[in-house]
Amino acid sequence: MARESGDSFLLPMTLAEVSILLFFLLLFVAVSQIREVESEARRSAAEVEKLQNQMSKVKNLSESEIQKAIEGAKKEKKIERLQEKVSNLQREVSGLDSLIQIRERYSDDEFDELVREASRNINRQQKINRLTERLEEAQSALDSTQNVLGDYRAQSINLTRRLREAGQGYPPCWADEEGNPQYIYTVQLLGDSLAVRPNWPNSREGDLKEVDGASTLAGRKVSRGRFAELAGPVLEWSKRQDPECRHFVVIEDSERTTKEEFKDELLLVERFFYKYIER
Structure with missing residues (x-):
């Protein structure tokens, strides 16, 4: 119904x-x-x-x-x-x-x-x-x-x-697929100055633009004071990352650099970067 x-x-x-x-x-x-x-x-x-x-x-x-x-x-x-x-x-x-x-x-x-x-x-x-x-x-x-x-x-x-x-104490900001650090610069210790050359992989060209001051420091020969001034923004950028990291650089010696000068400039570089020393 x-x-x-x-x-x-x-x-x-x-x-x-x-x-x-x-x-x-x-x-x-x-x-x-x-x-x-x-x-x-x-x-x-x-x-x-x-x-x-x-x-x-x-x-x-x-x-x-x-x-x-x-x-x-x-x-x-x-x-x-x-x-x-x-x-x-x-x-x-x-x-x-x-x-x-x-x-x-x-x-x-x-x-x-x-x-x-x-x-x-x-x-x-x-x-x-x-x-x-x-x-x-x-x-x-x-x-x-x-x-x-x-x-x-x-x-x-x-x-x-x-x-x-x-x-x-911090991991590398840049690393390859196997976890090995990728270097941003080669820094030559000259005793009275430091020469900074680019050492980043081609694949990091785009990433480099994101790092404060990274391009400005590359390709320059500077005094110790000027090095600290230009490397400061790179370090501050590294500290702001999550997790906090550090960029790695390759250290080169110079024949005219004394042991004392080498030590002083090496300590200066270590304030801003982790290092690898070529032997």
Whole structure:
């Protein structure tokens, strides 16, 4: 029986509606199969009856008639299987009587809308299932990434401790894929001055522009005071990084530099950079 026209028809997205759609689909399929099976059973029964009538009229059967008798026996077996299938389908359909009563509660338009809404719910559920699978895959990848990050943190702590033990408490601002420092300058100690030459890799040309004062210091021969003045912005930039880092330079000696001058200028460079001394 249809609802009154004044009532609003709401279709909440529930599993009950999806179940109703599935029950109706099962009902339609079952009824169709029952009709097909019953039709086949009637045809087979008629053929068997006809063959039995023919066999009763003659006592001596020809080869062809014997063959027909065999075929008839086979059809009887088929009828038995079909009848069993009909019984099974009838039992399944008998459990859908309540579904028919539910159908009577809706008008045709309401029922059509119910079917459409249930179909949409099925599609939504399929999308939810796919999204759930992707979420689980993403969560697994995230867990794996967090494990890797945990390893990196532990390695970083270990590396920092080793650097401090070696007198270098900060990681290099620039490093290659294997973690080796990449140098920004080569600094030649001249005794009364310092010569600064570019020593950065070609791949760091863009990064160099981000380092305050880095381009200004490169390619110059300067006094000790001027070196400290120009290297200061580079050091301050390094301190602002997260994590804090230091640029590395290569140190070159000069034949005219005394040991005392070499020591003084080396200490000056170490105020701003980490060093590698060529031997």
